[in-house]
Amino acid sequence: MTNHADEGDPTTEPIATTPADLSGSTSPVGPDTTAWQLVQAKPWLAAVALMFATALGLTHGLTAPPQVILAIFGWMMCAWLALRPMERRPAPQRLSLVGTLPWIVVILAFAGLELYSFFRGSTYEHPTLSDITDPALDTFGVRVAFVIGWLGAGWHLVRR
């Protein structure tokens, strides 16, 4: 939900809807804050994210540790999103159909190739995207980089 408290009658008190409002402090983190700016504003958060990425980087394949870590993280994220109101950048109210067409083509091309490879058996001759990325994602550095990028993308999404 976007905080529109400052857009109404200027004589009324703004409604506290963001974590910063609720805590009574001015947070340097706003709806336009990028993941990199967040890291600079809250270094402890970067340390936690790095520890999380390192822990996942040390795991391998379809084993219990990454599944447990990601399941717990998923539940914690759901709880955080449900309990903490967020300031968000306003979403576009309308999209041009013609403008959206390139995205539809890209998404359909990806889905088509992925499904084709999947139904051809996900073999060496017909690999899915994850078959191609698996060897790289089996190395520590790439796993850590992937998790950091994934967390950054998640931060961007919850602010939209």
Place this chain on the structure above:
Amino acid sequence: MNTHNLTVAGFAAILAALVIVDALGRRPNSRIPTLSDLLAYVMRSWPGRVGVLFFWWWLGWHFIAR
């Protein structure tokens, strides 16, 4: 070119197209939305928001826990 290389080239082309379309969307007065705006539009509704965020979480699960 064998089918393996053809498939890898296909995914690389799609990734390149994604970057190009997003870059086109960042031009001033572009009718093409950026990927971020497209996702924000989908996430205006509660089911859309849950769906996009779940898909994001699933991507991490799928690529790390396999």
